[in-house]
Amino acid sequence: MSVKVEIINIGDEIVSGEILNTNGFTLAQSLSSAGYEVIAITTIGDDKSLIKVSLDTALRRADFLIVTGGLGPTIDDRTNEAVADALNLPLIPNPDVLEYMRAYLKEKGLKPEYEKMVLIPKGAEPIGLEFRACGFKLIYENKYLYFLPGVPDQMAKILRHQVMPELSSTFPGVSSKITTTLNAFGLDEVQIASRMRDILRSFPNVKILSLPQFPEIRLLLSSRDSNELDIVKKKIKERLGLYIFGEGDETLPVVVGRLLRLRGLKIATAESITGGLISDLITNVPGSSEYFERGVIAYSNRAKTEILNVPQRAIDEEGAVSEVVARYMAEGIKRIAKTDLGIAVTGYAGPTAGPEARVGTVYIGLSAPQGTKVKMYFFEESRERIKLLTATNALDWIRRYCLDDTFIYSN
Amino acid sequence: MSVKVEIINIGDEIVSGEILNTNGFTLAQSLSSAGYEVIAITTIGDDKSLIKVSLDTALRRADFLIVTGGLGPTIDDRTNEAVADALNLPLIPNPDVLEYMRAYLKEKGLKPEYEKMVLIPKGAEPIGLEFRACGFKLIYENKYLYFLPGVPDQMAKILRHQVMPELSSTFPGVSSKITTTLNAFGLDEVQIASRMRDILRSFPNVKILSLPQFPEIRLLLSSRDSNELDIVKKKIKERLGLYIFGEGDETLPVVVGRLLRLRGLKIATAESITGGLISDLITNVPGSSEYFERGVIAYSNRAKTEILNVPQRAIDEEGAVSEVVARYMAEGIKRIAKTDLGIAVTGYAGPTAGPEARVGTVYIGLSAPQGTKVKMYFFEESRERIKLLTATNALDWIRRYCLDDTFIYSN
Incomplete structure (x- = not known):
């Protein structure tokens, strides 16, 4: 059974790009995963004729509608009038809303100038008063129409506690979709x-x-x-x-962490081009201190020789961005940190490069008990993307090694 | 002069709430601040008849349209066909797109099975090929229609470099709002x-x-x-x-870099809790190798004593997350890197902590020629947010020090 819904989000601040329309997203997500078919999400300003047109269109193709925004007390808020116009229903003061508003205004010490909010289309039933919002719902030509406030927190609460339960009893035949996610890296x-x-x-x-x-x-x-x-x-x-x-939600660093733990391996990092991004990603995972021992960001050549014992001669002869330097870095960090694995990256992220290699050239090295593997990559991307690609490939190397340690001998 | 635009975002993944419609937001923001009046943002799935209806409606009320998504090579992508249908234009292969696609497929070693992407409505002109995207534009009944890819990065680039400049010559009378951005940190x-x-x-x-x-x-x-x-x-x-x-676009690391360069200062980092995030942020800035010498991620206590010469006794007596250890780390990294400044952070990002401090406890230390400043913070946030707050505060310390070196004596 397919039940169709349209979402209409009303607000000048959304169409003008001043704020992100999170209500549309929250609604689409909740309704879609509950099994309803979201046909369209329409975002319009507080404009009576646009509201009318959008309601007309939506009513023709959906079984129910959820409209947010434009219910407030200011003169910009025109949803109630537009609805009354579009559906040809008179606006009448609702006693429940009136009672709520009087108490609210008294509490806030405000003058009774918000009377407009108590006018809702005839036949409509107020919703959300318990969440301090003046929404309403109505049934029109067998379609269910929900009008919710634009404030995201209020909207989400009313949706969750009132609208979703009501919908599931109104449309008992709807079954939720089952979803699953697979996460890939290395192919486009x-x-x-x-x-x-x-x-x-x-x-x-x-x-x-x-x-x-x-x-x-x-x-x-x-x-x-x-x-x-x-x-x-x-x-x-x-x-x-x-x-x-x-x-599912598994990120590459989470997977790498799980595998390192499973294999009982400790790792240390020696980064140049990525400037700490690899270790930052690794340490985003709770519990990473169990397998991540230390990291060195050997940005200068002096740091490479002093901390990682990369021979000065190797840098002079081959350049800092070279296979041999990546190898020395990976082996150096493994040795000084006394870990099972040492991963190293060196390269040029731009805008400038050295004489030995172009911007985008990257060497990744992985040192393991079986030996050390080094490979060159060339990434034609922006500085930050070159860093991210390098770091992700380095993490992927660790993953592939943990799954099969002959990875160290592969090309 | 009011020029009206409608935005249509096409994609099953957006209406089903699987991803947030950032394209709608980017477009609304750019177009609105350039002075165009955004009438509506319509989000629909990859459905030919819905695309047709939305195009019809939009064409009736807007001066130009920007449509995103549904241009890809998969069978879900139906925008080209729907446009051809709606506007009653035949789809014809475009030689420029064909040439681009052939080169692309050859490069990727793929079979020529993506021919569908080369079919664009008659009279349309391809756009975005230089950004590896197959968009197109066409003029229909004096309305300007732009069809852009749904991938946010590509969309944003084409919008900025091609669509916005074209629009401003098409509609010369539109006066943009003048906007300026100030970036703040440290107040809510x-x-x-x-x-x-x-x-x-x-x-x-x-x-x-x-x-x-x-x-x-x-x-x-x-x-x-x-x-x-x-x-x-x-x-x-x-x-x-x-x-x-x-x-404007100035990020904190960019400002820090500019100030370090201006003052002729070099810096090195000693990170524990942030795991490399500080150095990652610093090295996102082009040219950072001029002032960033090295970083150490002393995640284990052994790394703290071995590389940074933090006395084991200090760790035993005060704990790794303590004022004295932060001080030793900052002074240690400054000494071994022979830099003007050393910045250090230690803390617990959770979920677990040591006996000496709760999750969220952070010490920042800055060692400078004038002395060393250390201060405790407590951040009640998630693991990643604690890392980010710590790194941002550390960068802000460097900024404030560069602006006024008595910062080192302040509280």
Whole structure:
């Protein structure tokens, strides 16, 4: 059973881009995951004729409507009048709202100038008074219309405690969608899409969204059939193999932390180009002190030689951004920190570079008991993105090593 | 002269609340501050008939339209077809897009299966190819229609570098609002509002929005009167004093970098709780290698004693999270890096803490030629927010020291 809903968010401050429309997002999220089909989210200013048109359009295609904003006491707030106009209903003072408003104004020591808020369309029922808001709902031509305040906190409370429970008794046949997320790194959207194409074709009832979150990609799978969802998930995991690093909310640093703990390995970092980003990501994970021993940001050449014992000669002959320096850094940090693993990165994030390599050149080194692996990358991106790509690849190296320590011998 | 625009954002992932519609916000903000009147922001799924209806409605009331999303290579992406349908234009392959796509697919080693992206409505002109995106624009019944990709980064770049300049030559009569931004740290929204109240009352034509970007607050001032704007800006800067750290796009690390360079000072970092976040922020700034010498992430106690020469006794007696250890760390990193300044942080970000201090306890230390200052903070926030608050305060210490080196003696 498909029940359709439209969301209308009213407010000059939203269309003018002064504030982000979080109400639309909260509503879309809550309604969609409860199984309702959100057709459209329309954002308009406090303009009577636009409100009228939007209501008309929405009423034609949705089973129920949720409208936020424009219910306040100021002259900008025109939702009540627009609704009365659009639905051809008179505005009448509501005794419950009146009682609430009188108490409220008295409490605040304000003059009774907010009378306009007590006028709601005939047949409407006030909602949200217990959350200090003057919303209302009404049934019009068998459609359910909810008018909620624009203040996000109030809106969210009324939605959760009043509207959602009411909807589920009004539309008892609606079943929530089941969703699951796979997190990928190392392939781009197009590469992922081309590898999944036949799976998608065979299971048309499972919907897959790919959401890029640079440099990672989240694959959001949803279906009403949990069996099919499981099959598709399994197939995609097989197909994408090690490119899938986690599920759900799992971030790459969380996965890396779990694997290091599982394997009983400790790590230390020697960063140049990333300037501390790798260790920052690692230490965002609660409990990381169990496997992260220390980090060194050897930004200057002097730091590379003094702390990590990179030979000055190697820097002079090959340059700070070179395979040999990355190797010395990885082996150096492993040795001085007495950890199982040492990960190192050196490169040029721009805007300037040294004579030995161009901006975007990066070397990653991983030193492990089995040996040291070093590889060159070239990233054609902005400074911050080069840093993030480098750090993410370094974390991915650690993950892949933990899963299979022959990684150290791979290309 | 009022020029009206409608924004249509297309994407199943937006109506279903899976991702926040940041494109709508970016567009509303840019267009509105450039002086265009944003009538509506409509968000719909990848549904041909809804796209058609929304285009029809928008074309009736706006002078130009900006549509995002649904241009990709997957079968979900239906914008091109829907546009062709709605405007009754045939889809024809565009030679420029074809050439771009062939090069792209070759580079990625993919089969030529994305031909659909090269089909754009007859008369349309491709845009965004230089940003690796296949958007297009067309003029229909004297209305300007821009179709941009849904990926926020690409969308924002094309908007800024191509669409906005074109619009300003298409609609030369539109006068933009003049806006300016002041960036504050160290006061909360309510504190800032109460300090600015009388200024706001005296200048009703200047609008001020405070946009919290944890842990900083951006104050967005706008007016059509540049004189008034300048006066208000000056008054707010006077009133908030050192709490304003920068203007416009200036981030705190950029300001810190500028001041360190101006004063000819070099710095090194010794981080525990922040795990590299301070140095990561510092090194996000191009040219930071001129003033950032090195960083140490002394996460373990062994790292604190071995690299920074914090006496083991100090850790045993006072705990790793203590004033004395923060002092040793700041002085240690300054000494070993031979820099002018050493900044150090130690604390507990949670979920666990040691016996000497609760989660949220942080010590910041700054060692300078004049001496060493250490201060305790307590942040009641999540792990990542505690890290960010600590790092931001540390950067703010460096800024305040550079502006006035008696900061080292202040409380």
